[in-house]
Amino acid sequence: MGGSNPYIQSAEIILPKTKYNIRFEPEDPSAGEAITVEVDPEKIPYHETGLPGSILNIALGLGIDIDHSCGGVCACSTCHVFVKQGMETCNEATDDELDQLEEARGLTMQSRLSCQTVPNGSTDVRVVIPAWNVNLVKETH
Numbered sequence: 001m002g003g004s005n006p007y008i009q010s011a012e013i014i015l016p017k018t019k020y021n022i023r024f025e026p027e028d029p030s031a032g033e034a035i036t037v038e039v040d041p042e043k044i045p046y047h048e049t050g051l052p053g054s055i056l057n058i059a060l061g062l063g064i065d066i067d068h069s070c071g072g073v074c075a076c077s078t079c080h081v082f083v084k085q086g087m088e089t090c091n092e093a094t095d096d097e098l099d100q101l102e103e104a105r106g107l108t109m110q111s112r113l114s115c116q117t118v119p120n121g122s123t124d125v126r127v128v129i130p131a132w133n134v135n136l137v138k139e140t141h
């Protein structure tokens with residue numbers, strides 16, 4: 001499933017203009033290795049799921065599996081991640097995202113829904129995938 005949710009307010013997004021890196025780390029080190037990917041603005045959208053250029057959109061397009069039960073339309077909390085570095089370069093969470101996040105386990109100040117979080121590329125970003133996200137980090141290519 002993909003697309004957008006017509007019932008939610010749109011996030012105000014600035015897409016990157018230059019290449020930047022996202023490092024994906026599993027919270028549980030036994031779940032896999034950290035992976036750093038280069039994001040190329042010319043390749044956005046990377047996938048049909050999540051906001052174009054969102055952390056989930058990029059992850060799925062590059063073979064990094066983050067759970068996304070609602071198909072990336074801000075209607076669940078399974079794509080919850082911790083943005084440990086670069087949060088200031090991301091769009092602000094909408095009220096709809098914050099409402100969904102309240103349902104997420106292990107909420108922290110760095111919690112975001114990865115399908116709704118779009119970095120602007122002005123710095124590199126570090127993302128930790130919670131240990132309870134069943135799919136965790138897998139590199140398929």
Ligand code: FES
Nearest residue numbers: 070072074079115
């Ligand atoms: S995949 Fe459901 S809110 Fe992100």
